[in-house]
Amino acid sequence: MSLRHALLGLLADRTASGYDLLKLFDTSLANVWPATQSQIYSELNKLADTGLITIAAEGPRGRKQYALTDDGLAELRRWLTETEPQRNVRSEVLLRVFFLGVVSREQAQSYLADLATRFATEENTLRELENAVEWDESDLSLYGRIALEYGLRFNAMRREWAEWAADQVK
Amino acid sequence: MSLRHALLGLLADRTASGYDLLKLFDTSLANVWPATQSQIYSELNKLADTGLITIAAEGPRGRKQYALTDDGLAELRRWLTETEPQRNVRSEVLLRVFFLGVVSREQAQSYLADLATRFATEENTLRELENAVEWDESDLSLYGRIALEYGLRFNAMRREWAEWAADQVK
DNA sequence: CGCCGCATGTAACGTGTTACATGATTAG
DNA sequence: CTAATCATGTAACACGTTACATGCGGCG
Missing domain, CATH: 1.10.10.10 (Winged helix-like DNA-binding domain superfamily/Winged helix DNA-binding domain)
Structure with a gap:
C-alpha cells in the first residue's frame, strides 16, 4: 500500500x-x-x-x-x-550470486567484477544527479539529499563488496 | 521470473x-x-x-x-x-524518509535514530546466523558466505547512514 | 489411536506491468 | 496546420500474499 x-x-x-x-x-x-x-x-x-x-x-x-x-x-x-516499514528483502543480484556454483570459477569471478563496474557506474550517475539538482533550504531538499546520500553509500558499499567477492572466488 | x-x-x-x-x-x-x-x-x-x-x-x-x-x-x-539483473529499487524506508517533512524535526530525528537501532539489530541477527551455520568447502558455502557478507555490510552501511541522517536533521 | 508434521493443491484478492485507446491544446 | 505534448482512462496479464482445504504417515 x-x-x-x-x-x-x-x-x-x-x-x-x-x-x-x-x-x-x-x-x-x-x-x-x-x-x-x-x-x-x-x-x-x-x-x-x-x-x-x-x-x-x-x-x-x-x-x-x-x-x-x-x-x-x-x-x-x-x-x-x-506503521512499520516492511523490510524490502528481494535482491535479484544476491539470488544470482547464490547460484554462481553452476558456472566456472572464472565465469563467476568475471561476473562479480562486472557487478563492481556496474555499481561504480550507478554511483557516478547519482553523483551527477547530485550536482544537477538545485538544492535549497526546503524540507524536500533536506530529505531528498539524505535519500540521495543513501544511494551513494549503497553503491559504494556494493562496489567494494563485489570487488571483495571477486577476490574470494579466486 | x-x-x-x-x-x-x-x-x-x-x-x-x-x-x-x-x-x-x-x-x-x-x-x-x-x-x-x-x-x-x-x-x-x-x-x-x-x-x-x-x-x-x-x-x-x-x-x-x-x-x-x-x-x-x-x-x-x-x-x-x-540476462541482465533488473535493479531492485523500491525501498519503503527511503520513501518514508522522503516525506519526513510532514512531521516535526524532533519526530524526524527520532525516527532516523530508531532506524539506526533497527539496522544494528539486523546486523546482529545476521552475525548470529553466520556463527550458527556450519560452513564447508562447497560452492554453496562459498557463495552463501559471500551473500551473507553482503547483508552484514549492507546493514552496517545503513546504520551509519541513519546515524548521519539523524545528525543532519538537527 | 490420536496428534503432529509431512505434503500438496487451489481460490480470492491486491499490486504492478504492458499495451492499447482517445482526445484536447499549444507552439512553431 | 500539424506535430509534440498534455492529459486521462482501461483491459489483459504476471506475480505475490493470504487463506482455505484435504489427507497420509509415523511416532508416542
Missing part, C-alpha cells in the same frame, strides 16, 4: 495533476518507488473516492488538479509514524 | 520435493528471495510441464521428488550469464 502514500506525500508539498505526479515519479522517485502511469491514475481515483484527496481545480484537456485533504495528511502522518 | 530460477538453482544442488524447497526458502533464501508455499507448488508444476525439471521419484503422502533436467540446467546458466 505504499503507492497510495507516495502520492499523498507528493501532494503534501503542493497540488498536482496525475500528469504532474507521473513526471515527479519519473524524476524524484524513480530510484525509490517507481510507478507506472496506469497505476497512478487509478490510485488517484481511489484516493479521491475515499476523500484523502480532492479535485481542487480543473483545467484544460480534462486536467484535474488534486489537493491533499486534512484526512489525507492525517493518513500520511499515521503511515509514517504508526 | 526469478522464482522459477531460484527453484532451478536449488534443484541444481540436489533433488528435493516442494516441501523440502519450501523449507529451503524459509531458511537459506529468506533474506534474498522469499516465496510462499502456494507460489512454490504452482511454479513447480509449471516447471515440470515445460520439462525444466522432472519427477525423479515419488514417495509417501504423494511426495514428488523433483530433479533438474539438462534443459533446466541450461536455462539456469542462460539466466545467470545472458
Whole structure:
C-alpha cells in the first residue's frame, strides 16, 4: 500500500495533476518507488473516492488538479509514524550470486567484477544527479539529499563488496 | 521470473520435493528471495510441464521428488550469464524518509535514530546466523558466505547512514 | 489411536506491468 | 496546420500474499 502514500506525500508539498505526479515519479522517485502511469491514475481515483484527496481545480484537456485533504495528511502522518516499514528483502543480484556454483570459477569471478563496474557506474550517475539538482533550504531538499546520500553509500558499499567477492572466488 | 530460477538453482544442488524447497526458502533464501508455499507448488508444476525439471521419484503422502533436467540446467546458466539483473529499487524506508517533512524535526530525528537501532539489530541477527551455520568447502558455502557478507555490510552501511541522517536533521 | 508434521493443491484478492485507446491544446 | 505534448482512462496479464482445504504417515 505504499503507492497510495507516495502520492499523498507528493501532494503534501503542493497540488498536482496525475500528469504532474507521473513526471515527479519519473524524476524524484524513480530510484525509490517507481510507478507506472496506469497505476497512478487509478490510485488517484481511489484516493479521491475515499476523500484523502480532492479535485481542487480543473483545467484544460480534462486536467484535474488534486489537493491533499486534512484526512489525507492525517493518513500520511499515521503511515509514517504508526506503521512499520516492511523490510524490502528481494535482491535479484544476491539470488544470482547464490547460484554462481553452476558456472566456472572464472565465469563467476568475471561476473562479480562486472557487478563492481556496474555499481561504480550507478554511483557516478547519482553523483551527477547530485550536482544537477538545485538544492535549497526546503524540507524536500533536506530529505531528498539524505535519500540521495543513501544511494551513494549503497553503491559504494556494493562496489567494494563485489570487488571483495571477486577476490574470494579466486 | 526469478522464482522459477531460484527453484532451478536449488534443484541444481540436489533433488528435493516442494516441501523440502519450501523449507529451503524459509531458511537459506529468506533474506534474498522469499516465496510462499502456494507460489512454490504452482511454479513447480509449471516447471515440470515445460520439462525444466522432472519427477525423479515419488514417495509417501504423494511426495514428488523433483530433479533438474539438462534443459533446466541450461536455462539456469542462460539466466545467470545472458540476462541482465533488473535493479531492485523500491525501498519503503527511503520513501518514508522522503516525506519526513510532514512531521516535526524532533519526530524526524527520532525516527532516523530508531532506524539506526533497527539496522544494528539486523546486523546482529545476521552475525548470529553466520556463527550458527556450519560452513564447508562447497560452492554453496562459498557463495552463501559471500551473500551473507553482503547483508552484514549492507546493514552496517545503513546504520551509519541513519546515524548521519539523524545528525543532519538537527 | 490420536496428534503432529509431512505434503500438496487451489481460490480470492491486491499490486504492478504492458499495451492499447482517445482526445484536447499549444507552439512553431 | 500539424506535430509534440498534455492529459486521462482501461483491459489483459504476471506475480505475490493470504487463506482455505484435504489427507497420509509415523511416532508416542
